[in-house]
Amino acid sequence: MAAPASMTTKDITGRFYLNKTLSDPTDKFFALQGMSWATRTVIAIANLTLDVNHFTDEKGVEHINIRQTLSGGIKGTTENRALDWTERHNEDHIFGAVISKTRRAKLEEISEEFLKTDWLPEVNEDGVIHSYVITDKEKNKNDWIVDQTWGFEQIEGEKRYARHLKLIANGGKDTLEVKLIYDYHPMPWLEREYHLRYFRFSLHLETRLKKLTRPLASLWIFALFAAAYIVSLAFLVRSQAFLTPADSYVTCTSTYWLPDAGCGLDGSQCEPFDNSTFEFRCPSGCSTTILQNPRAVGDQEPVFVPLIIGGGDQNTNGSSGTYRGDSFICASAIHAGIISNSRGGCGTLSLVANFTDFVSSTAHGLTSTAFPSVFPLSFVFTPSSSLNHCEDLRNDALAFNIIVTCILFLLLSPPPIVAFWSLVCIGFWHVTFFSQPRENPPPISDAFGTFLPALFVAYAFWRVAWRKVLPSFSNIPLERAIWYLAPFWAGVEVNVITDKIPVDRLIASDIRERHGALAAVIIIALVLLVLVVNQVRVIRKTGLLPFYILCYVAAALTVLVFSQMPGLEFHLHHYFAAIALIPIAFLPTRLSAIYQAFLLGMFLNGVAAFDFASIFETHAEIVRDGAVGSELPTFATNSTGWNSSLPLVNQTISWNPFPDDDNDWDSFSLMVDDVERLASNALNYSLALLQPGIPHFFRLAFSSDGVSGDYTRAAIVLANGSWIDPPSGASE
CATH class of the missing domain: 2.60.40.10 (Immunoglobulins)
Incomplete structure (x- = not known):
């Protein structure tokens, strides 16, 4: 993996893996240092890892501590270097007794041409790490000198950490120049050495966890785990959605009466008005499903609240108060105490005709709207119901899926591409079956119709960003779980996370009329601006910024052209925002990991719940059931000419x-x-x-x-x- 654009020789903290394909052969180099054939063979077969901790002590002296490890946890050479050009004696279990000194040096201070060529310009500015190591001839029978410089150079279009080594052996008879190229991985925070005054410690939790879970890192175990997950998920989905009669399900916005003239003249299309009962099941969370446009209720226009009209009257027959027929059934049932908001539930509804004076009340955190006139259709609730399996299991399913992904990332550690596709599948079907099903029971055939194109978009995510970042965290399962799973599930549950933010649609009327909406939009815009500017700052150091600017400008112009078509307006759906932002999260950093995990979750939330909704819509589609701005008639009757004494x-x-x-x-x-x-x-x-x-x-x-x-x-x-x-x- 390429090193981050922001990384310089001023701080090379990180985990580096020797890339044998890009590096020069080392067998002859080690042989001239007196290394045995057996040891050289092990090194040739194994993968070498450098855990580098670069820091400055309280006296202002730079230190670079390096712990080398071979495949299987075999301990290699340990290097503790102080960049003060002071000779230090060290007893190395591989190379024996050596004397070394290290400094930060400008290239003009280096005499050997090989040691100062091919570096990036920033290395010329900051200096290379220059190390000079010789054998301690009093204790070591081998005779060699290694003069080396460390820094960054451009390899196959990518920034790489590199070491240039020149070996002089056997009194100058043998010389050899070798270049070692490394793949970068972020240095695990739980592997770093921490310094507190004179104390120095390291937890090594990542190494210990990796060692403990190594027997589980088998694709056969993963396959068995996947099969067990699918079977368990099937039972959970069955309990959630398929043990209650399909015709008993209602949504959070289900009503018996449609807005305005939706029920036709005299409400004929919404009959019957009485002598009918209905056993229903509501999902959880319906108290937060609100009107996005003002709804006329007499002379009132409730907005940004659940539509609950009445319910404040007292009935003596054990039923609830009376609710107007266009009230949201589930929100009204919560208001009446028939079901809970957190778990949903079942109840029985009975229709009542021609009820007068719907009384407002506040109960269970919800306030209803009064209507002092008559309405042809209303209903009351009774808690008794013959339905079973009424509780909404979405929170249980969320806990189950979070545990599954934690096991996947912490214990099984599958290859990065397998982990990626696991997240895609788990997240999509969690939204489909539990957190935001389009209908109840979930329309599985429709979901598969969305799933296939969603997989193609997800593959683009992998190619553009994920394959460049997720592999960097392969050997640090704890950090990988933290940086990926927490933001991923926040994205999958973005509807819950943003539920209290007073913005649903980025249209002027909502921002103007809803309390706190303007402040929320400004804060979100500022946070997004800071995050994007930071990514742009880092991308600029890679030299790719002009390319990205060109791509985004071209995309913006395309959107602008289509949005000018007659009758169409641009509507930024959150799944599309994820698609637009994912390309800039390609850098192998922790922030990129957080960004791409959240954006993947947000994308899956959008398409699984709402399909690939069009980003170009008519004004009527955007405002939904709100006013479209048509011409208004006027009453000829007015208060001046009205005779109130007439019946x-x-x-x-x-x-x-x-x-x-x-x-x-x-x-x-x-x-x-x-x-x-x-x-x-x-x-x-x-x-x-x-x-x-x-x-x-x-x-x-x-x-x-x-x-x-x-x-x-x-x-x-x-x-x-x-x-x-x-x-x-x-x-x-």
Whole structure:
């Protein structure tokens, strides 16, 4: 692996593996140092690892301590160097008694040409690490000198840690020049030497764990573990979704009544209104499913809260309070205490027709909205239910999958590409079956339709970023688990992590109207800017920044061109944000590991829950059920000309005709107490059939071919017969 662009000879702390393919042969070099054939053979077969700890002591002297290890944990040479050019005697168990001195030197201070060529320009600025080692002739029968320099050079387009060694042996009769090239891996924090005044210690936890788990690092064991996981997952999915009748499932937004004119004239498309019961099962977390657009409830417009209307009245028959038919069933059941928010649950719902005066109340952390008029459809809850297996197991499944991935990363240590694809599969199906199923029971055939293209995108993630970073952590399982698993699961559960952040859509109306949204957007933007700028700073040192700038500018221009197509707007879905950002997380650093793990989890969350949603949508698709900005009709009736002394049976309301220059509309839609009561080109409506003594609410919209535009805000006839003109603007 290439060394990080930010690494210089000022700090070479890290773990380095000798790359035998790129390095010169060393057998003759070691033979001239007097090393036996058997030892040279072992070194030729084994892989050499250098654990380098570079630090400055309290006196300002640089130290480089190096612990060499061969495959299988065979201890090699230990080097403890102080860069003060002072001779030190050392008894090495391989090379015998030696005398060495080390310093930081400018290239012009080096006499041997081989030792000062091919280095990167930054090495010329910071200096190379220069070491001079000779045998102690009083204790060692061998006679050799090794003059060497350490630094970084460009090898096959990548920055590599390198050592240039010149050997002089047998009194100068034999000389040999060798270049050693190393692969970089981050130095494990749990392997470093730590210094506290005069104390020096190292935990070596990574080495110990690696040694303990080496017998488990077999693909056969991994295959058995994978098979056991799939069987266990099947039973967990069965308990979660397939032991309750499919028609009993409701979602967090399920209702008995659709917004505005969705139920048709007089609500005929939402019948029956009474004499019906329904046993239902709700998922967990429904108290946080909220309205993203204002919803007209009489003259109120609740927004950014669960839609719960009523429930504050007292029933004497053991059932709950009465909820208006367009209330979210599951949020209302939580409000009534029938189910819990954390585990979901089952209950029984009974329909009630023509209920009047829905009373607001606060219970179980939720506050309902009042509606003082009559509504044709409402419901009450009873806790009894014949359904079984009602609790939502998503938290249990999350704990199960986290444990599985911890076992995978800490104990089994499969090859990096196997670990990567394991995360892809586990994360995708966790979202599909547990954390954000599209429906209940989960539509498995639809999920497979998304899974295949998701695998192709994931392969691009591997090629662009993961293959350059994850292998760097192969031999440090503890750090690998920390840097990858925590952000990965945060990304998979990004909907839960961001649940309290008051931003769902990056559109101006949401940011303007929702409390705290602007501050949240600014903070997120600043954090993202800092992270991106830091990555750009490091990428610049690799020399690849112009290439990346060119690619991102080309992508941005493409998006800009398509977003200018008539009727289309750019909508940044979080799965697309992950795709856009993953290419800059290719550097073999801990931060890159965190970034790419989180982005992979966020990508899987997005596509598994919502498929590959289009990044170009119409304005109506973006605002969903919000106002689209269509033209509004106006009431001819107003408070000035209204006679409040007349009873409702003799009252009529009217409105103005279509504008002369407007041919887009062919009829009107009148909502009376949030129920469509007129859909025609008439210009008035009689109030004779309305119940007296309670307030009534009127909203009007233009309509074309049965499709309504935006509705006005509510005009009100109070219980005392007074008329209140509607506020300006549309009801959302």
